[in-house]
């Protein structure tokens with residue numbers, strides 16, 4: 001298993017390009033199933049989850065070519081409505097394929113998706129919504145069987161603005177008969193990217209970014225060329241990396257609008273952050289201050305996918321910060337690892353109290369999930385001595401060669417196999 005070896009204490013300095021968004025490209029790769037044609041997709045990061053999604057699509061009959069950051073996918077000869085179980089178990093977003101496969105093949109057989117162990121992550125909202133569109137859904141022996149001779153538009157009121165469920169409905173409803181209205185839809189920017197991709201194929205989706213999305217089903221979708229949005233969580237992670245190392249970094253190809261909630265917390269911690277010529281400039285303060293409260297919420301609230309990185313930052317800030325994780329019930333596994341590095345953290349259910357310490361000390365720690373792993377890397381960048389982060393395959397799910405990116409900013413980090 002690969003590990004990162006990190007020598008702490010070097011401030012990050014320079015410019016770095018933010019890669020395409022994992023959480024946008026994955027549903028978009030599911031959407032290619034719908035057009036039975038060619039999709040040219042630019043700005044596709046080379047992540048483990050993207051490689052898994054490519055393997056899934058290839059196993060179904062798609063042909064896929066990668067030319068640098070562009071994927072050329074031909075979905076015209078898909079021959080199956082089943083997805084290999086081992087691949088489905090590798091990542092959570094495989095569930096997004098359900099709506100697309102059902103729309104194209106009228107039936108689908110699926111095992112329960114895997115992904116980061118950050119909570120129970122049920123899929124009841126996905127299944128309930130597909131039923132509302134007319135699908136028959138049976139669950140038996142760990143498999144989900146869905147079929148529908150004709151999907152029909154419906155009014156769907158989500159009990160919670162689930163990102164994945166919103167995407168699944170958008171995919172299934174795009175080829176359904178009639179109009180679907182999703183109320184209490186997720187408002188994440190990646191939902192907007194999916195809307196734009198579907199519309200570029202000739203679909204009729206509007207409202208993404210608000211809590212009501214309207215999809216008018218069409219008979220056929222066409223070939224498409226599209227560029228994936230920048231990854232807002234990668235941008236946020238690099239901003240925190242800059243803050244924790246007392247650095248100064250220019251983030252290129254990042255959208256400031258997408259990370260306002262993260263920026264406002266970093267400013268509270270003392271950072272200076274502004275936009276210049278479409279770049280985001282992040283300058284760390286001499287002394288980091290604690291952020292009183294950080295509460296994760298659906299977009300545009302503070303993202304749960306940034307909670308771990310922000311916790312790493314607060315372990316070395318002056319004062320006490322209080323975190324409340326409202327999205328996932330088991331997303332503090334990184335805390336025990338940070339404590340091994342000398343952090344002062346107390347957890348009580350959904351609340352974590354972090355009292356900043358003068359310094360972290362290097363040791364061997366283990367990534368327990370994607371963002372928690374990234375948080376340990378950030379802690380390693382400032383810890384005294386050499387930190388070894390194990391199980392970095394988690395980090396590879398969401399960061400395209402993270403070590404190269406940090407090295408280019410002056411960090412001492414190497415991957416060893």
Ligand SMILES: CC(=O)N[C@H]1[C@@H](OP(=O)(O)OP(=O)(O)OC[C@H]2O[C@@H](n3ccc(=O)[nH]c3=O)[C@H](O)[C@@H]2O)O[C@H](CO)[C@@H](O)[C@@H]1O
Nearest residue numbers: 023093121122123124125126162163164165304305327328
């Ligand atoms: C690939 C992708 O885009 N992943 C993101 C997506 O995950 P994902 O789409 O899985 O997240 P959801 O928005 O669906 O989940 C949010 C909450 O709703 C619950 N829930 C969800 C579906 C359901 O049927 N029933 C149910 O109870 C979940 O357990 C969780 O507590 O949004 C999360 C919340 O912003 C992010 O952390 C993930 O990075």
Ligand SMILES: C=C(OP(=O)(O)O)C(=O)O
Nearest residue numbers: 092093115116305370371
């Ligand atoms: C939790 C995440 O991803 P996934 O939903 O793919 O597990 C994440 O990106 O932080």
